[in-house]
Amino acid sequence: MKDYYAVLGVQRDASDAQIKKAYRALARELHPDVAGPDGEERFKEVAAAYDVLGHGEKRAQYDRGVDPRAASGSSGGPQGFGFEDIFETFFGGGQQRRGPASRVQRGGDTLVREDVTPEEAVFGVARTVQVDLADACPTCHGTCCAPGTQPQTCRQCNGSGSLQRVVRSLLGQVMTSTPCPACGGYGTTIAQPCSECSGHGRTHSRHSVAVDIPPGVETGTRIRIPGIGDAGIAGGPKGDLYVEIRQRDHDTFERHGDDLYCTLEVPMTAAALGTVLVIQTFDGPRDVDVRPGTHSGTTLKLKGLGVGRLQRAGRGDLLVHLDVQTPSDLTDEQETLLRQLAASRGEEMPEANLSPIGGGVFARIRDAFMGRG
Numbered sequence: 001m002k003d004y005y006a007v008l009g010v011q012r013d014a015s016d017a018q019i020k021k022a023y024r025a026l027a028r029e030l031h032p033d034v035a036g037p038d039g040e041e042r043f044k045e046v047a048a049a050y051d052v053l054g055h056g057e058k059r060a061q062y063d064r065g066v067d068p069r070a071a072s073g074s075s076g077g078p079q080g081f082g083f084e085d086i087f088e089t090f091f092g093g094g095q096q097r098r099g100p101a102s103r104v105q106r107g108g109d110t111l112v113r114e115d116v117t118p119e120e121a122v123f124g125v126a127r128t129v130q131v132d133l134a135d136a137c138p139t140c141h142g143t144c145c146a147p148g149t150q151p152q153t154c155r156q157c158n159g160s161g162s163l164q165r166v167v168r169s170l171l172g173q174v175m176t177s178t179p180c181p182a183c184g185g186y187g188t189t190i191a192q193p194c195s196e197c198s199g200h201g202r203t204h205s206r207h208s209v210a211v212d213i214p215p216g217v218e219t220g221t222r223i224r225i226p227g228i229g230d231a232g233i234a235g236g237p238k239g240d241l242y243v244e245i246r247q248r249d250h251d252t253f254e255r256h257g258d259d260l261y262c263t264l265e266v267p268m269t270a271a272a273l274g275t276v277l278v279i280q281t282f283d284g285p286r287d288v289d290v291r292p293g294t295h296s297g298t299t300l301k302l303k304g305l306g307v308g309r310l311q312r313a314g315r316g317d318l319l320v321h322l323d324v325q326t327p328s329d330l331t332d333e334q335e336t337l338l339r340q341l342a343a344s345r346g347e348e349m350p351e352a353n354l355s356p357i358g359g360g361v362f363a364r365i366r367d368a369f370m371g372r373g
């Protein structure tokens with residue numbers, strides 16, 4: 001259990017007045033204006049200690065060996081001496097402003113989506129995208145004021161942007177400041193807004209933006225073009241433009257990372273005898289060397305014909321999957337030739353019963369296959 005007496009630096013038999021006095025002294029010492037942000041943790045401790053010792057009931061409970069803060073799980077008692085309020089006053093107002101706020105703001109980022117073909121993803125492409133963007137108003141140049149006029153010092157806050165308010169607290173009177181409602185905290189008001197932009201300082205128009213789409217982009221890739229987003233507010237810097245890529249599918253080539261895949265149908269005879277087939281790749285026609293005795297499912301690699309690697313040198317590969325076609329439309333003459341081939345290779349179905357499920361079924365399948373059914 002935390003020693004709250006030690007935190008406040010008082011004896012266990014200290015009077016209420018002594019505890020209050022010790023707390024006030026520490027709170028002043030640890031005030032962020034004095035101690036800076038480093039004092040925050042210490043102040044929390046001190047405030048917690050006072051939350052207990054500063055309340056007769058909680059202090060009695062604590063003296064009996066029960067930490068009421070731990071027990072209740074809350075930091076403030078029902079009667080609330082304003083611990084949270086003071087805390088807010090001290091630290092909650094981390095954004096307490098000094099001086100008026102600036103109207104100047106960076107413009108927002110903009111996202112456009114752009115479709116590319118698989119070929120464009122392989123090699124990259126130069127594109128022009130159309131995008132609606134906010135521009136600095138051509139009439140007021142972002143100042144929001146009608147031509148010839150200027151922002152005027154706010155009468156309510158005299159240009160400070162905030163209103164001071166005195167709050168009574170344990171520490172005596174504490175000054176808090178709130179943004180001035182009349183000027184929104186800017187310290188100035190715009191008496192005559194620009195009519196072109198209705199005082200917003202920006203207009204919108206369609207822009208054509210040249211985008212260099214590099215090789216290797218895929219669906220979801222975002223290309224950032226700095227400084228081509230919305231114009232900033234009141235002359236602030238522009239945001240960025242993001243172009244999000246969506247890659248369309250291809251009829252022949254499937255993409256996996258940097259590699260391309262395709263399936264090439266090879267006649268049974270060509271697979272057996274070997275041949276050279278020509279396929280149309282993104283780099284033009286290329287030979288596919290089918291070796292004699294090629295099995296269905298064989299994959300051939302054409303190195304460097306895949307997708308360009310994004311932001312790296314080199315390209316992936318093109319993988320050609322060979323699908324050997326078994327003929328199903330034989331003429332009588334072709335069938336005879338195939339039977340002769342089978343016979344010369346000794347590939348006629350053996351008569352012996354090789355099937356574990358019985359020769360009868362096997363024989364029937366065989367007969368159907370061999371045309372004796």
Ligand SMILES: [Zn+2]
Nearest residue numbers: 137140194197
């Ligand atoms: Zn304007």
Ligand SMILES: [Zn+2]
Nearest residue numbers: 154157180183
């Ligand atoms: Zn004001």
